Amino acid sequence: xxxxxxxxxxxxxxxxxxxxxxxxxxxxxxxxxxxxxxxxxxxxxxxxxxxxxxxxxxxxxxxxxxxxxxxxxxxxxxxxxxxxxxxxxxxxxxxxxxxxxxxxxxxxxxxxxxxxxxxxxxxxxxxxxxxxxxxxxxxxxxxxxxxx
Amino acid sequence: xxxxxxxxxxxxxxxxxxxxxxxxxxxxxxxxxxxxxxxxxxxxxxxxxxxxxxxxxxxxxxxxxxxxxxxxxxxxxxxxxxxxxxxxxxxxxxxxxxxxxxxxxxxxxxxxxxxxxxxxxxxxxxxxxxxxxxxxxxxxxxxxxxxxxxxxxxxxxxxxxxxxxxxxxxxxxxxxxxx
Numbered sequence: 001x002x003x004x005x006x007x008x009x010x011x012x013x014x015x016x017x018x019x020x021x022x023x024x025x026x027x028x029x030x031x032x033x034x035x036x037x038x039x040x041x042x043x044x045x046x047x048x049x050x051x052x053x054x055x056x057x058x059x060x061x062x063x064x065x066x067x068x069x070x071x072x073x074x075x076x077x078x079x080x081x082x083x084x085x086x087x088x089x090x091x092x093x094x095x096x097x098x099x100x101x102x103x104x105x106x107x108x109x110x111x112x113x114x115x116x117x118x119x120x121x122x123x124x125x126x127x128x129x130x131x132x133x134x135x136x137x138x139x140x141x142x143x144x145x146x147x148x
Numbered sequence: 149x150x151x152x153x154x155x156x157x158x159x160x161x162x163x164x165x166x167x168x169x170x171x172x173x174x175x176x177x178x179x180x181x182x183x184x185x186x187x188x189x190x191x192x193x194x195x196x197x198x199x200x201x202x203x204x205x206x207x208x209x210x211x212x213x214x215x216x217x218x219x220x221x222x223x224x225x226x227x228x229x230x231x232x233x234x235x236x237x238x239x240x241x242x243x244x245x246x247x248x249x250x251x252x253x254x255x256x257x258x259x260x261x262x263x264x265x266x267x268x269x270x271x272x273x274x275x276x277x278x279x280x281x282x283x284x285x286x287x288x289x290x291x292x293x294x295x296x297x298x299x300x301x302x303x304x305x306x307x308x309x310x311x312x313x314x315x316x317x318x319x320x321x322x323x324x325x326x327x
Contacts, residue, residue: 146184
């Protein structure tokens with residue numbers, strides 16, 4: 001009797017080795033596939049390519065997600081085999097950090113330069129009008145007064 | 149002050165030009181594999197003849213693992229005779245040539261093998277799992293695996309007689325595992 005209960009209990013306990021496949025979130029799958037480079041294409045992601053290789057890679061992403069891998073683990077799986085090259089966005093560290101930082105630096109430097117030049121141009125003294133001598137202003141005054 | 153500024157502007161172009169010079173000297177087809185030096189991933193395929201093809205069974209041998217496809221012309225057509233000759237010349241010395249047919253139709257693969265009278269084991273990889281495991285991005289690609297089971301060389305494009313001989317001889321000259 002005790003043995004029977006024990007067997008029942010053991011059977012009821014989920015076997016960790018045979019976990020049922022996790023349902024795959026299609027959006028998650030699409031998000032991962034769109035970050036991966038289709039290796040046989042020119043500038044296409046695995047999500048966008050109709051090629052057989054991309055198809056197989058999508059199937060593999062699905063399989064790994066179903067096996068319980070996190071999106072980061074799936075990405076890592078491909079990076080371990082293909083290197084960072086497989087990621088369409090270069091990683092934000094090391095040498096490729098430059099790709100992310102350089103445009104910002106360029107924009108900041110450019111704005112700085114524009115500000116500097118604007119300040120210089122606006123501060124340039126205006127050309128002073130030539131002095132009007134007394135005879136000339138007297139003449140102008142007279143002509144204005146003679147006007148009907 | 150103005151003098152210094154006048155020099156600064158062209159100077160900012162120097163790092164940019166240096167970066168471009170570096171970038172343009174790189175070969176975009178030459179993508180370094182992170183797998184070189186690492187243990188080769190195990191696999192279990194079934195050859196076109198129905199025989200099991202596993203890497204585990206080949207421990208202690210130098211393995212030339214070649215990924216090909218029947219539509220890969222001309223590179224795969226150039227290297228097929230080279231691989232067959234290499235296999236015949238070195239099989240007695242503990243070298244195994246293994247072909248994996250990827251992204252292909254089975255019948256076209258069989259025709260390719262017949263056409264070149266290939267006698268080394270060839271297996272299709274219908275789900276592409278082995279090719280993805282080896283980070284293959286095109287055909288042909290060839291991995292030279294040493295007797296310890298580590299990937300030592302990844303060769304992209306057709307294997308030449310010299311590449312085959314030099315690489316295999318280097319790996320054969322190394323002591324076998326455990327002795």
